[in-house]
Amino acid sequence: MISNMNNIDDTVECCDCNEVHEELLKIVNETMPEETELYDLAELFKVFGDSTRIRILFVLFEAEVCVCDLAKVLNMTQSAISHQLRILKQNKLVNSRREGKSVFYSLADGHVRTIIAQGREHIEE
Numbered sequence: 001m002i003s004n005m006n007n008i009d010d011t012v013e014c015c016d017c018n019e020v021h022e023e024l025l026k027i028v029n030e031t032m033p034e035e036t037e038l039y040d041l042a043e044l045f046k047v048f049g050d051s052t053r054i055r056i057l058f059v060l061f062e063a064e065v066c067v068c069d070l071a072k073v074l075n076m077t078q079s080a081i082s083h084q085l086r087i088l089k090q091n092k093l094v095n096s097r098r099e100g101k102s103v104f105y106s107l108a109d110g111h112v113r114t115i116i117a118q119g120r121e122h123i124e125e
């Protein structure tokens with residue numbers, strides 16, 4: 001939940017009439033993505049809804065790291081880290097590679113950094 005630190009009036013106002021703007025609705029209906037795409041997008045944003053996964057991504061902004069390093073820096077068990085990494089990997093936000101007995105993780109692409117940066121910019125307004 002986003003805190004209301006700026007004392008912004010958070011009441012929702014409604015129209016005093018029931019006028020439908022057909023031209024606007026036509027544009028919206030023509031540009032609205034398919035339900036499956038909307039669902040996939042909502043699922044992607046759910047992944048960013050966990051602070052542990054966000055912390056993992058911030059570590060990966062700095063370097064490719066193994067599960068052992070992530071567990072140490074985040075003060076968590078390797079099992080807990082692996083669970084979160086599985087979710088990040090399933091959603092194509094991180095990549096992994098094996099080197100001997102270690103598994104190293106990195107950001108999948110620059111989009112991950114962009115999404116986080118945009119979110120930070122939004123909350124800092």
